[in-house]
Amino acid sequence: MTRGTAADAPSRRLTSRGLATRARIVEAAADLMYVRGVNATTLDDVRAASGTSKSQLYQHFADKDQLVRAVVVLRAGQVLEREQGYLERLRSFRGLLRWRDALVQRNALQNGAYGCALGSMASELSDQDDEARTTLAETFAAWTGLIAAGLRRMQISGALAEAADPDKLAVGLMAALQGGYLLAETQQDIAPMETALDMALEHIRSFLTK
Amino acid sequence: MTRGTAADAPSRRLTSRGLATRARIVEAAADLMYVRGVNATTLDDVRAASGTSKSQLYQHFADKDQLVRAVVVLRAGQVLEREQGYLERLRSFRGLLRWRDALVQRNALQNGAYGCALGSMASELSDQDDEARTTLAETFAAWTGLIAAGLRRMQISGALAEAADPDKLAVGLMAALQGGYLLAETQQDIAPMETALDMALEHIRSFLTK
DNA sequence: CCACGATTGGACTATTTCGTCCAGAACGAT
DNA sequence: ATCGTTCTGGACGAAATAGTCCAATCGTGG
Numbered sequence: 001m002t003r004g005t006a007a008d009a010p011s012r013r014l015t016s017r018g019l020a021t022r023a024r025i026v027e028a029a030a031d032l033m034y035v036r037g038v039n040a041t042t043l044d045d046v047r048a049a050s051g052t053s054k055s056q057l058y059q060h061f062a063d064k065d066q067l068v069r070a071v072v073v074l075r076a077g078q079v080l081e082r083e084q085g086y087l088e089r090l091r092s093f094r095g096l097l098r099w100r101d102a103l104v105q106r107n108a109l110q111n112g113a114y115g116c117a118l119g120s121m122a123s124e125l126s127d128q129d130d131e132a133r134t135t136l137a138e139t140f141a142a143w144t145g146l147i148a149a150g151l152r153r154m155q156i157s158g159a160l161a162e163a164a165d166p167d168k169l170a171v172g173l174m175a176a177l178q179g180g181y182l183l184a185e186t187q188q189d190i191a192p193m194e195t196a197l198d199m200a201l202e203h204i205r206s207f208l209t210k
Numbered sequence: 211m212t213r214g215t216a217a218d219a220p221s222r223r224l225t226s227r228g229l230a231t232r233a234r235i236v237e238a239a240a241d242l243m244y245v246r247g248v249n250a251t252t253l254d255d256v257r258a259a260s261g262t263s264k265s266q267l268y269q270h271f272a273d274k275d276q277l278v279r280a281v282v283v284l285r286a287g288q289v290l291e292r293e294q295g296y297l298e299r300l301r302s303f304r305g306l307l308r309w310r311d312a313l314v315q316r317n318a319l320q321n322g323a324y325g326c327a328l329g330s331m332a333s334e335l336s337d338q339d340d341e342a343r344t345t346l347a348e349t350f351a352a353w354t355g356l357i358a359a360g361l362r363r364m365q366i367s368g369a370l371a372e373a374a375d376p377d378k379l380a381v382g383l384m385a386a387l388q389g390g391y392l393l394a395e396t397q398q399d400i401a402p403m404e405t406a407l408d409m410a411l412e413h414i415r416s417f418l419t420k
Numbered sequence: 421c422c423a424c425g426a427t428t429g430g431a432c433t434a435t436t437t438c439g440t441c442c443a444g445a446a447c448g449a450t
Numbered sequence: 451a452t453c454g455t456t457c458t459g460g461a462c463g464a465a466a467t468a469g470t471c472c473a474a475t476c477g478t479g480g
Binding site for chain 1: 436437438439440441442446447448
Binding site for chain 2: 035036037039040113114115119120122123124126127128133136137140141168169171172174175176177178179180182183185186187188192193195196198199200202203206
């Protein structure tokens with residue numbers, strides 16, 4: 001609240017160099033927090049991984065919480081941008097299957113470890129930092145909204161039955177995805193993630209008009 | 211590995227008094243770690259909440275990791291016992307609905323905060339403590355197995371179609387549950403958890419024979 | 421009721437981690 | 451080029467946290 005660091009109007013302090021260091025810090029922190037968890041990542045880890053120094057960290061972020069929030073915002077933007085690319089033109093069940101495949105493949109690269117960039121932070125931060133929780137909730141809502149919008153387009157084009165509720169189906173699909181991530185992470189095997197997504201998609205398929 | 215603390219044969223050290231303190235410590239730690247997260251819980255918090263002292267902590271647990279593992283084992287046992295009570299006699303779709311209601315109601319008491327006792331630990335520990343991860347994976351498997359067994363009984367009694375795959379349905383249901391927990395925790399609202407469970411149950415319903 | 425090990429309390433140390441500070445280098449506008 | 455501002459490096463301090471140790475107490479078998 002004291003310093004103008006995060007999303008504030010950056011008062012006057014902004015140099016390309018400074019912004020570059022800031023970006024380097026947030027990205028390094030995001031990577032570390034993704035694989036180790038937020039609380040298990042120390043500022044010294046971030047400092048080393050970003051090739052910066054303590055003063056830079058505190059130049060750009062009032063404290064660790066602010067850095068964490070910046071990481072959340074970064075991840076939210078990344079995920080939303082990526083998902084928008086997949087979902088904004090979604091108009092068919094096959095498109096949904098392609099979306100599924102992309103997610104599974106991405107997660108298979110790490111054998112399911114680490115889970116969803118958003119989900120793991122949500123689990124750790126929800127009961128710890130209300131501002132972060134809110135951002136994450138909004139991001140989940142936006143993500144789910146992208147899916148719902150696609151389902152609605154399918155409905156308008158007649159591919160999906162009128163009886164289907166796009167919003168509820170989207171929430172169910174998102175839950176299956178997040179639960180799948182979690183089980184896959186715990187088992188170190190993406191099979192449960194596939195099974196979960198398949199079940200949700202199978203349910204959506206039952207609403208196809210033919 | 212050095213001391214005989216956790217699940218080892220307790221060599222010689224066991225007095226009712228000692229066992230009681232040990233239990234008090236683990237239970238206090240479990241509560242704290244549930245609401246604050248594992249890494250955000252300090253040994254001093256545990257000491258204070260359990261009304262013990264440092265020496266007791268280190269009398270029973272070689273280090274914090276061992277305590278965390280004991281908490282995982284405790285939670286695993288509690289959840290499994292509770293779920294067994296609900297699921298071991300599951301024979302009908304209505305039974306599944308009752309199970310759903312019980313979970314939702316329990317989570318509603320805290321407005322969805324904290325999530326699943328198992329899920330939140332799984333998310334935080336999976337990439338941090340492989341032994342804990344394994345225990346959690348086994349517990350999830352057992353839990354899912356309870357559901358699958360119930361579905362199989364429904365299949366044998368003819369209520370559930372032969373075409374249904376109890377194992378996959380159980381995994382899908384578990385993922386919906388865990389994802390629902392996570393979304394509910396993030397949104398501080400159990401609605402997404404209900405929606406997710408309803409979707410999974412709706413899908414199972416489609417396999418009912420009549 | 422005595423002896424001995426288990427148990428306890430809490431002071432103490434070591435280490436980690438967050439956060440501060442300041443002197444000097446780099447940069448950009450004039 | 452020069453001056454003021456921003457950026458940088460890293461030493462430093464403060465607080466939190468993990469982990470150690472030992473003297474005192476308890477409690478149970480003999």
